[in-house]
Amino acid sequence: MQQPKKYDADWIARYYRRRPWEAIARVFKILWFLGGFLLRMVLDDWFHQSEKNKLKRASELRHTLTRLGPTFIKVGQALSTRPDLVRKDYLEELIKLQDRLPPFDTAIAFNIIERELGRSIEELYREISPHPVAAASLGQVYRAFLHTGEEVAVKVQRPNLLPVISRDLYLMRWAAGWMAPWLPLNMGHDLTLIVDEFGTKLFEEIDYLNEGRNAERFAANFQDDPTVKVPAIYWRYASSRVLTLEWINGYKLNDTENIRALGFDPNAIVEIGVVSGLRQLLEFGFFHADPHPGNLFATLDGRMAFIDFGMMDQLDERTKETLAASVVHLINKDYYALADDFITLGFLAPGTEIEPIIPALEKVLGKAMDESVGNFNFKTITDEFSELMFDYPFRVPAKFSLIIRSLVTQEGLALSLDPNFKIVEIAYPYVAQRLLKGESPAMRSRLLEVLFKDGKFQWQRLENMLGIARSGGNFDLLPTAQLGLQYLLSKEGLYLRNQLLLALTEGDRLHTEEVGRLWHLVKDEIQPARLFDVALSALSSK
Incomplete structure (x- = not known):
């Protein structure tokens, strides 16, 4: 199957329309697993057991997606950031979905390496581990040494992955087009576009040359930041299905015992991750969209190391400016302006009547803002918004599902280390500093919005912002x-x-x-x- 390296829904559709038999067996397998799950849900409803069994069914859905393979595992992860599509109890279960599968045979992996790089394993590496040190849904990793002495990680893609993913995306897109007219507006809106966005990102993730380029771009953004580490790429040992990169010596962020043994505070390293995440969104616009614990390490010298740059995204200047504006409007409790920001960002459709929505925004966000900054919890806010999604015409643009995933994952990791961790205690000082520095016309414009209301200078706001900015400790x-x-x-x-x-x-x-x-x-x-x-x-x- 010779197909484009980039996602092309039309090409995939033409291919399977000419070869429908290639998709039929997969359809039966999907129907068997998902049909059995849906049948149990219907029986729960008939026998009035839905409330009693809802957590059990949510867990079953997670296991069903895992059994259906790489594409469906990725679907589960994507759905875990879509409160407009998934009920709260299912969201909480899907968030647990682990991007892991049993490893495939090492002989097959080594054969892929040799075929992709055009040399034998012995010629490529002085030494390589006989078994993978990590396995995920899309590939697995070996630890090795180059003949020049560098310790490296060798990432190998699963065999036959591109055809499997393409077939699943074709079936998903067909199902989305068939179901969309029968769904409520906020659930059926642009459902095929959501599949296309998902497919585009998935194709980018399985192109290891693209991942290498992403890593180098990410490293360039943080080249002046001594707290962030990005592994170097060894391009002579790379292809679209094999990637050789610098081995990171360190511990996963949830390995608090070993991090403390190094003499470092795990919470301080998590703070590095939060601030670097804000810089990605508000400064560079180029952000790591999959910061789960397996992709974040504390290095032996106390830095935060990022790995796995397959899932990245880019924000344009207008989006970055609107995000900054929304923070300002949130601080000012200007919910009318905030609703306009939601329209600009795509959370509300153009022309949406915002008057009925304002009380809902005040209810969800006003309570949070009335409490101290330290008590603001991003996960709580997203959970409450998930309830609003079914009563108001909110939707989550595909691009922002990745941002939400990034923020919720970082906050969840931090909370697992410290139940008292408050992401906004770190985020607010950073945002206040960015506004006060006014390094661009857009940021200066947002600062003026904070400092003036109805033509009057807001002394208290300036005082509050200075206090918040100084609380960051490095202002x-x-x-x-x-x-x-x-x-x-x-x-x-x-x-x-x-x-x-x-x-x-x-x-x-x-x-x-x-x-x-x-x-x-x-x-x-x-x-x-x-x-x-x-x-x-x-x-x-x-």
Whole structure:
């Protein structure tokens, strides 16, 4: 089966329409497993046992998807991030779905390596483990040494994977087109497009050359970050089905005992992961979409190592700016603007009447924002939103299902290490710092949205943001002050200069009390010599 390396739904459909017999056996197997599961659900309903057996059935669904193989395991993982498609009790079970299968025969794996790389195992590697050290749904990994001495991981794809996945995607797309008209709007909306997005990402994930390129791009983004480690790629030993990369010595993040034995705090390393995740979304727009414990390691020198760059995604500038805006509107409790952000991001369809939705947003998000920042729990918010999905026309765009998966996975990992962990205690300082630094016109625009409401300067908000930013522990005020002063002195900052003058004299009085509170907040960081240097630098760059 010679088919394109990239997902092409039309090509796959033409292939199987000409060879329907190749799909028939798979259809019977799928119907046997899924049909038996659905029959048990119907019997539960007939005998009024649905509530009693719902957790049992959710567990059965997870095991059924596992037995159906790699594509369905991936489907289960994708569905675990879709509260608009799956009930809450099933979501909780699917989140547990492990991307693992028994390993395939090493002789077959070595044959694939030799065929793909054009040399014998002995010529390629000085030494290689006789059995895989890890096995997943799409491939397995061996530990080896190159003849030049480097310790490497050799990733080998499962045999015949592309035809198996293509056949399953063809059947899924056919089923999606058939079922969509019978489903509620928010469930049936663009169901074939969801399958296509899933297929595109799955094809990218099984192209190991694409994974290697992703790893190098990710490494370039974090080249100046000493806390993040990315394995090097050995391109002479790589193909679309075999990837040789630097071996990472360390421990999985949930191996807290060994991490502490190295002298490191597991929670501190998880914090590195959270901040690096925010940088991926809000700075680079290029993010790792599968940060489960098997893909994250604490290295022997205390860094966070990322591996497995098959599932990545890219956010455009408009999406990054809208995400920043939504954070601002959430902080400001501006639910009308937040609803507009949801339309821009695709969570609500264009033209959706937002008036009836505002009370629901206030109910879900207002309660969370009324509590302290430290009590904000992302998992709780997504769970409550999953209930709203069936009452309001919310939907989760396929791209954002990967973001949600990333955030929920990171928070879940952190909570497994520390039940008191609060992701927002780390996220808020980072977002506040990004806004205060105002390194781009978009970020400066969002900062102005925070600082002004109805044309009036919000002193309390600035005070709160400074306090939150400083709580991150690594926020240096003076470089931020330099950026701010440069902006104030620029043509772009004319509006802000005028507004600040008005704010200082608003209500026919000087706002010395507010200025005094801000000074008390930052005075310990203001050293005269550094302050003079900042002012001089800002003036010279004018």
